Amino acid sequence: MARPRLRPDLQGYFGPYGGRYVPETLMAPLEELARAYDRWSRKRAFKRELRELLTHYAGRPTPLYHAKRLTEHLGGAQIYLKREDLLHTGAHKLNNAIGQALLARTMGKSRVIAETGAGQHGVASATAAALLGLECVVYMGVLDTVRQRLNVDRMELLGATVTPVDTGTRTLKDAINESLRDWVTNVRDTHYILGSVLGPDPYPRMVRDFHRVIGEEARRQLKKQAGTVSPDVAIACVGGGSNALGLFTAFIDDRKVDLIGVEAGGIGDDLGEHAARFGDGGSLGVLHGTRTLVLQDDEGQIAATHSVSAGLDYPAVGPEHVLLADEGRIEFTRANDVEAIGAFDLLARTEGILPALESAHALVHAARIAPQMSRRQIVLVNLSGRGDKDVESVQRWKAERESETAEPRTEAARTGVAVHPAARQWVTEGGE
Amino acid sequence: MSAIADVFARCRAEKRAAFIPYLTAGDPDLATTADLLHAMAAGGADLIEVGVPFSDPIADGPVIQRASTRALASGTTLSGILRLVARHRDRLDVPILLFSYYNPIHARGVDEFAEQAAASGVDGVLCLDLPPDENTPDDFIPAMRRHGLDTVFLLAPTSTRERVRRVAQYSRGFVYYVSRTGVTGDHGELPKELVKETRRVRRKVNLPVAVGFGITTPEQVASVAKVADGVVVGSALVKLIEERTGDDGLAAAVEQRVRELTEPLRR
Ligand SMILES: Cc1ncc(COP(=O)(O)O)c(C=O)c1O
Numbered sequence: 111m112a113r114p115r116l117r118p119d120l121q122g123y124f125g126p127y128g129g130r131y132v133p134e135t136l137m138a139p140l141e142e143l144a145r146a147y148d149r150w151s152r153k154r155a156f157k158r159e160l161r162e163l164l165t166h167y168a169g170r171p172t173p174l175y176h177a178k179r180l181t182e183h184l185g186g187a188q189i190y191l192k193r194e195d196l197l198h199t200g201a202h203k204l205n206n207a208i209g210q211a212l213l214a215r216t217m218g219k220s221r222v223i224a225e226t227g228a229g230q231h232g233v234a235s236a237t238a239a240a241l242l243g244l245e246c247v248v249y250m251g252v253l254d255t256v257r258q259r260l261n262v263d264r265m266e267l268l269g270a271t272v273t274p275v276d277t278g279t280r281t282l283k284d285a286i287n288e289s290l291r292d293w294v295t296n297v298r299d300t301h302y303i304l305g306s307v308l309g310p311d312p313y314p315r316m317v318r319d320f321h322r323v324i325g326e327e328a329r330r331q332l333k334k335q336a337g338t339v340s341p342d343v344a345i346a347c348v349g350g351g352s353n354a355l356g357l358f359t360a361f362i363d364d365r366k367v368d369l370i371g372v373e374a375g376g377i378g379d380d381l382g383e384h385a386a387r388f389g390d391g392g393s394l395g396v397l398h399g400t401r402t403l404v405l406q407d408d409e410g411q412i413a414a415t416h417s418v419s420a421g422l423d424y425p426a427v428g429p430e431h432v433l434l435a436d437e438g439r440i441e442f443t444r445a446n447d448v449e450a451i452g453a454f455d456l457l458a459r460t461e462g463i464l465p466a467l468e469s470a471h472a473l474v475h476a477a478r479i480a481p482q483m484s485r486r487q488i489v490l491v492n493l494s495g496r497g498d499k500d501v502e503s504v505q506r507w508k509a510e511r512e513s514e515t516a517e518p519r520t521e522a523a524r525t526g527v528a529v530h531p532a533a534r535q536w537v538t539e540g541g542e
Numbered sequence: 543m544s545a546i547a548d549v550f551a552r553c554r555a556e557k558r559a560a561f562i563p564y565l566t567a568g569d570p571d572l573a574t575t576a577d578l579l580h581a582m583a584a585g586g587a588d589l590i591e592v593g594v595p596f597s598d599p600i601a602d603g604p605v606i607q608r609a610s611t612r613a614l615a616s617g618t619t620l621s622g623i624l625r626l627v628a629r630h631r632d633r634l635d636v637p638i639l640l641f642s643y644y645n646p647i648h649a650r651g652v653d654e655f656a657e658q659a660a661a662s663g664v665d666g667v668l669c670l671d672l673p674p675d676e677n678t679p680d681d682f683i684p685a686m687r688r689h690g691l692d693t694v695f696l697l698a699p700t701s702t703r704e705r706v707r708r709v710a711q712y713s714r715g716f717v718y719y720v721s722r723t724g725v726t727g728d729h730g731e732l733p734k735e736l737v738k739e740t741r742r743v744r745r746k747v748n749l750p751v752a753v754g755f756g757i758t759t760p761e762q763v764a765s766v767a768k769v770a771d772g773v774v775v776g777s778a779l780v781k782l783i784e785e786r787t788g789d790d791g792l793a794a795a796v797e798q799r800v801r802e803l804t805e806p807l808r809r
Contacts, residue, residue: 121675131644131671133601135698135723137705277607278597290600295724297700396645396671397598409619410649411597 117430122311125436127429130310132290132399139297144312146217151319156212163208167241168198170205170323174331179460187342187483189476190335191463191493192328192357199237201230201466201495202324202353207303209320211238214301221245221296224303225289227254227282227349228421228468229261230495231305236270238303246270249288251281254420257503279414282349282424286398306350307428310399314428321356328490329360341490343368343479347471348442349385349421351428353494362439369439371431372471374417375446381405385415387427388435388442395426402429418447418507419467421495445474447507453477454497454504466495467503545637545665546692546715549588550750550771559767560588561804562752564641564776566609567592568618570787572626578783581793583636585800586808590634591668591774592627594620594642601643601670603727605777608784620646620655624662631663638664639694639715644672652680656689666692666715673705674712683712696720697743697751699735706746716750716772719743721757727777728758732765740769764806775803 118124122144130140150156164170173193181189194202207224214222222244226232232248239246248265252274255262265272278284286308293302307314329339344361346354348371361367376384381391387403395404397412405413405425417423434440445453453473457465465473469492476491483489497504543551553560563582567575575592582590595613599606620642627638640659647655647669659667667686674683674695686693692715697706700723709717719740722733733739736753744751753766754774766773782799786792 130673130675132673133670133698133720134673134696134705134709135700135720137673137698138700138702141702277611283598287598287600291603291725294601297723393649396648398600399671401648404645406645406649408649409621410646411614412645 118311118315124314124430124433127400127402127432128311128314129401130399131396131401132310133294135294136297136310140310140312143217147213147312147316150213150216156216160209160212163212164205164323168204168208169196171327171331172196174328174335176335177461180457181480183456183460184477184480186480186485187487187489188336188485189480190332190341190488190490192324192490193493194324194353195463195465195469195493195496199230199233200498201234202321202356202492203231203234203305204237205323205356206305206317206320206352207231207234207238208241210301210303210316211235211242211244214244214303215242217301219244219299219301221247221300222303223247223249223289223292223300224305225249225282225285226261226305227251227285227423228419228466228495229254229258229265229499230421230466232270232272233261233264233268235303235305236265236268239270240268247292248272249275249285249292251279251285252276253280254282254285258420258499259502260499281415281420283412290398306352307355307430308350308398308400308426314400314430317352318355318359318430321352322359324353324356324492325358325360328357332488332490336488338488340364340366341488342366342483343370344490344492345370345372345472345475346492347372347422347468347494348427348431349424349468351431353492355428355430357490357492358440362434368441370475371440371442372475373442373444374419374422374471375444375449376416376418377447381407382414383416384444384446385417385422385424386444387425389444397426400426400429402426403432418450418503419471421466421468422471443475445471449474451504451507454500463493464497464501465493466497467500469494544690544692544715546589546639549637550716553588554771558807559770560750560752560772561586561763561800561807562589562591562754562772562774563587563779563800564591564593564774565783566595566606566613566780567623567626568595568613568616569609569780569783570612571616572618572622574787574792576626576630577793578796579630579634581797582800583634585797586804587636587800589637589639589772591639591641591776592623594623594640594646596643596646599643601725603725603777605781605784606726609780620650624658624664627664628662637666639666639668639692640664641668642670644669648680652682652685653688656685656691660689660691664691666694668694668696668718670696674708694718699723699739703746706743710747710749713749716752717743717747718774719751719753719770721753721755724755726755729756732756732762736766737769740766744769760803760806763803767807
């Protein structure tokens, strides 16, 4: 193991990225949160309670699954799936939500709020709040309440209040805006459970650390199941970047492992058509409390984004990812909507697993590279969530596309041609 | 002494608080903003906060959010706002404080921004989401100093003693005390602790202290003016602008409202 590094530094920076860019009202509460996190996360009692909940309540460790039929189909490297889709509530998000809800309770906060895009972080927060007896309010863009409707119902059944956000692009970005407005107003009794490695310090490091367990387990499991702790490649999708850092952190010092993040390529390369911050459209900016790569125009106005996957449809990325990209430690690529739907189908039919559309983006890249690798090599994919929430979206996406093009959809999926902007429209229309 | 410091010194000599109206530049367009700046000055503004619209105004309530949306829809840019200030600087007898989120300034580059803002006749800058902290990679504060721009920072009811000290240390011109934990906009009554809290802050800060967020009526202006060096009214005026947009009497209505709001300060 290489020497431990302090990431971020004491001011919350990962090199030039990160920091705390928030209204003054939140500065003292963030200092308090950082102190509480530093103090409690080291205490044995806190660690034990978290570990026990993750084990007996959430279902850790999640399995590492050797996807033999998918491997066979692709005809190359052995594909292993880290099954975060099997975690309670159906995505990795619960690791962080339970951790932060425990911290909130420890800090004496009676109310938690959360933003959500795909609805998985909202469901995880609502679940953790129910478990610990906290009041919970979840902010969700109107567009996302339509395309992830199942998760809205789940949150409500869990006793949370879901507040649709009808401003801006009506997606994850605007849900975070509204959460920050709530927090700035109610900060004395409220903890904000931010759902990814985004936002002001201490969130990027705290969320990363609550998810590190993903990669730590995967190393142990690989050792047992494949005889090595080091896959050749590890792949994860990157919205804010929490499932990716959850998987990658355990491998960062293991230089044998190539780490690849997959962003949402959406429907095209122009600003507004994708959420690929590491592409040409991304530039250094400050959004939601952190200095990082942001999709924006020349005037510093934040750009609209598009992805078929609500959880990747966001204009900024966690600051630590940007530093790791600068250092060449993580490589970033993208998968577009059509490819993601194709990978969704592929996993369903070869393995009997419906992946979340977010996770399907990671699978796209696995399917690209595995055939060029040897059968002795290993590709580890973080299957960050399950696809139940996306069933309606996928069906409607396909119906829309079939009515729009004479080509059979399987052909389109294979060639990966960009889909007409109408792909965005149906979601909007669905809300009416 | 900076023009902003000058205003507070003059008001102090007159034994009254300064009146500081806010508007969002470009709402509904920059031509109207020019008229409104003159209207506010004529109505009795001592200093004007010119808001730079931003796509993601996390510290603003619905009124200023809508104003930002309208301003961006009309094509308002930071450069356009600076050109507007430059064009009207000579005829406007009040200092201008730019009130912005950090990203539009960051995107320009802080040094280039500071140079252009100073050249346009802007007197100071307040970034809502940029608290004064060393180690910010962009050296915002030194850039503003180099170009002679005042840096106004915020204090809030949650600010610790250490943060009060830090904000006082890095602010120039005045310190802006946020009346409540919350976003901009009218919330009915002002918080009961406001008088006590403002006094607490004033004792610790060696600069004028202006109070804003949620101040709406002349009565509220009067009560805040008793304990503060300046009173900021934002959303209440932006709401008036929203209601009267398209109306020939808009500028006159804004001037009249500013006059009503400053009435208690002139008594
Ligand atoms: C299943 C799943 N995977 C991935 C993501 C993307 O978030 P992150 O990049 O933080 O892992 C989400 C977000 O909603 C999700 O629900």
